[in-house]
Amino acid sequence: MAYLFRAALDTAGITVSVYRVCDGEQALAFLRKDGVYREARTPELVVLDANLPKVDGWMVLAAWQRDERIRSVPIVVFTTSSNAEDRRRALELGANGFVTKPSSFELLIAEVKNLCTAFLT
Numbered sequence: 001m002a003y004l005f006r007a008a009l010d011t012a013g014i015t016v017s018v019y020r021v022c023d024g025e026q027a028l029a030f031l032r033k034d035g036v037y038r039e040a041r042t043p044e045l046v047v048l049d050a051n052l053p054k055v056d057g058w059m060v061l062a063a064w065q066r067d068e069r070i071r072s073v074p075i076v077v078f079t080t081s082s083n084a085e086d087r088r089r090a091l092e093l094g095a096n097g098f099v100t101k102p103s104s105f106e107l108l109i110a111e112v113k114n115l116c117t118a119f120l121t
Helices: 002-012 024-032 057-066 084-092 105-119
Strands: 046-048 075-079 097-100
Touching: 002 105, 024 046, 024 057, 046 057, 057 075, 075 084, 084 097, 097 105
Parallel strands: 046 075, 075 097
Antiparallel strands: none
């Protein structure tokens, strides 16, 4: 999905720096600037997969909400789920948005444009 997200950005002509981590532990370390990420830039937006390995996206979101150092970074949950309960859970945990992964590349491009317009302008 990360490759498709990057391709959608490129196709839409949106130039932004993208940083990718492989699991929830790395996501929290990156946001907190721990260890190898101590020199990392603070992101303007986090697009969070709810189904991350090690520490899932829900746990990342809960930890993000409790940590004042990183809570100001907007997070949008980007998931395969269209379940209303998952949407409610994400928003209760403080997510700034909830997006169900689109079924086509064209819809992904539109969703990427919407996210960038909403959070990066």
